Amino acid sequence: FYAAKNFKEYTVQLRNSRNIYLEVYVGNVQPNEKKDKGIDDLLSNTLKKEPEKLKEDIDTLINERSLTGKYIQLHKITTWSDGKLLELWSLHNSTEFALRHKAILKELPEFRIGKHRWRFTETGEIESAQPIETDEQFWEEIEKFDREGNARTEYKFRYERCFRFLQNRGFSRYQKPDGEYDYIHTEHPFVRTVYKTEDIRDFVKDFTREIANEEVLEMLHRGGPQFLGPEKLSNLRKVEPQFEHSQRDRQLFYFSDSYWEVKRDSIVAKGYDSITHQIWEDQRNDTPVTRTEPLINVTRSDDGHFTYTLSKSGKEAHFLQFLINTSNYTWRKEKSKKLIDADELQENTDHLIAKLCAIGYMMMSAKDRSVSRAVVAMDGKQSEVGLSNGRSGKSILGEMFKQVLPTISVNGKYKEIDSDNFLWDELDVKTKVVFIDDVRTNFPVEFLFTNITGDWSVNYKGNRRATFPFHQSPKIYITTNHALNGDGSSYNDRLWKIAFSDYYNDTHKPIDDFGTLFFDDWDFEQWNLLWNLLAECVQLYLQFGVVQAPSDRIENRQLRQFMGEEFIGWAEEYFSNDLHVDTRLPRKEVYDAFLEYAPEQRRWTSATIFKKKVIKFCEWKGFLFNPQKYDPVTGQCMFFDA
Incomplete structure (x- = not known):
């Protein structure tokens, strides 16, 4: 129906804008011995050896008044209204539609048309599968007589019965963490947020159209919001859905017709008839999936080194290949056919x-305070402070989270990010991921630590507040083209750093490798492979836990950012002088030398900060800073520092 409707509207636009007049036809294959359903079936079965007959049939019937041919039946819909077009498929009336497809529908215990459930009786009659009970009938028929003694019927709306009718069909109120209420509709196991009272009102009217006379419907039209507006619907019962209590040893993925239970050693598809808890309908991904062969097999040796192999399906999975490419730091050597040593290949694997x-970890709903971290995606390529190595693929990973999990995005360059009282205004009970994209240099990551390891407090606009308990709060994914400042256990225990190579850059993008835009242009196969990959990622996390990326690249980038390019330029020059190494250097003398080189740094670099930068420079260069200098026995100097 919609395909025909949209195409007909498109031809109207051509007529109005370009004076192009087209006749529009909709057709179907005539019943035949081989039961062909569409043109493809007709050409591959009945007309397999003589496809030219299809054209001959169309050329003939197009001039027939009935538009009926031997193989094809056409309908000229150029001037049809949408209502008449609905009648072509019997979509204008539930009973007509059910009778048209009776041969199939009568075999089902019950079936849904629109928002109503129906069934065929043993005698072949269609009846409602949602009969309205006496205490649910939201209208009362009152017999009255006029002055002449003629009987007439008036209809009165019954509020309590209507609330009971709605509640028995899954409508209720849900109290959010901020104390406000949402309307919800529950149809086990799915819970759907009803954002507009008009949707509830429409449900009642649609139901009425199927079971009551027109006078009852007229009563509802006249009453409108008076009967079923926000004030009246606030009398619906308040319920607390029985959502899943997330478990640390498994993760559930919800799809259109089944769900997966993912454990460390198994991925099992199950039907929704086996589920005992409830889930938000938003959690269900409207895509069918099938389990493929394992995409990747990962092993870890006794010395902690990882190895992996890919299956045929793994090699075909675009997103897995994308992750492999973004972990490739030897691509230049591969391109120039230079020798790559084993340590370099091992680094690629570990990344x-x-x-x-x-x-x-991000796909897991369960949270554990002992391993609660924000995942931080950084550039692995070394560059000067302030220079950006963007386009490396970090944000594509964030976009992937947005595709598969309820995610809110925050602009990482927002200067008042750590002081905005309403920063988390979009966060709600369904949010699973907060994606902070492209944070600026010297991003104050410490302000997130409380949210990472504890409850998450939110100030909403309109003087509302909410606190999401730790086990319900979202996880955080951060991307940055720079290093994040900070060190120590409190810093390291709250961040899970991953690094991206510059395999993808300004001149080489994923579409160059895969020939298609990620997500938007994917077909079923790539979506199916992605979900299989995500399930296997959960298994890898359950098996290996937190696996930090090799630290050398990340730490060197972090050291460089802490020191700053001006300090590095001075230190490289100052300590290249043999008189300034392997000897004692008075702190003030060294500090003054730096300020003479960069006098504007006096405002920003105190003697204390300067000392920290010298220590970081020594760490960066592999020097020793203030080691124990003298052997207590010989009195000889054992170590030298910068």
């Missing part, structure tokens, strides 16, 4: 496994 495990 990949860190990403896969981090993705598995």
Whole structure:
């Protein structure tokens, strides 16, 4: 119906804008011995050896008044209204539609047309599968007589019965963490938020059209919001859905017709008839899936080194290949056919496994305070402070989370990000991921620590507040083209760092490798492979836990950012002088030398900060800073510092 409707409207636009007049036809294949349903079936079965007959049939019937041919039946819909077009498929009336498809529908215990359930009786009659009970009938028929003694019927709306009718069909109120209420509709196991009272009113009217006379419907039209407006619907019962209590040893993925239970050693598809808890309808991904062969097999040796192999399906999975490419730091050597040593290849592998495990962690609903972290995607390529190595694929990972999990996005360059009282205004009870994209240099990551490891407090606009308990609060994914400042256990225990190579850059993008835009242009196969990959990522996380990316690149980038390019330029020059190494250097003398080189730094670099930068420079260069200098026995100097 919609395809025909939209195409007909398109031809109207051509007529109005370009004076192009087209006749529009809709057709169907005539019943035949081989039971062909569409043109493809007709050409591959009945007309397999003589396809030219299809054209001959169309050329003939197009001039027939009935538009009926031997193989095809056409309908000229150029001037049809939408209502008449609905009649073509019997979509204008539930009973007509059910009778048209009776042969199939009578075999079902019950079936849904629109918002109403129906069934065929043993005698072949259609009846409602949602009969309205006496205490649910929301109208009362009152017999009255006029002055002449003629009987007439008046209809009165019964509020309590209507509330009971709605509640028995899954409508209720749900109290949010901020104390406000949402209307919800529950049809086990799915819970759907009803954002507009008009939707509830329409449900009542649609139901009435199927079971009552027109006078009852007229009563509802006249009453409108008076009967079923926000004030009256606030009398609906308040309920607390029985949502899943997330478990640390498994994760459930919900799809259109089944769900997966993912454990460390198994991925099992199950039907919704086996589910005992309830879920938000938003959690269900409207895509069918099938389990493929395992995409990737990962092992870890006794010395902690990872190895992996890919299956045929793994090699075909675009997103897995994308992650492999973003973990490739030897691509330049591969391109120029230079020798790559084993340590370099091992680094590539370790970066990949860190990403896969981090993705598995983000996909897990269960939270554990002992491993609660924000995943931070950084550039692995070394560059000067302030220079950006964007386009490496970090944000594509964030976009993937937005595709598969309820996610809110925050602009990482927002200067008042740590002081905006309403920063989390979009966060609600369904949110699973907060994606902070492209944070600026010197991003104050510490302000997130409370949210990472504890409850999450939110100020909403309109003087509303809510606190999401730790086990219900979302996880955080951060992307940055710079290093995040900070060190120490409190810093390291709250961040899970993953690094992206510059395999993808300004001149080389994923579409160059895969020939299609991620997500928007994917077909079923790639979506199916993605979900299989995500399930295996959960398994890898359950098996290996937190796997940090190799630290050398990340730490060097962090050291460089802490020191700053001006300090590095001075230090490289100052300590290249042999008189300034392997000897004692008075702190003031060194500090003054730096200020002479960069006098404007006096305002920003105190003597204390300067000392910290010298220590970081020594760490960066592999120097020793203030080691124990003298052997207590010989009195000889054992170590030298910068």
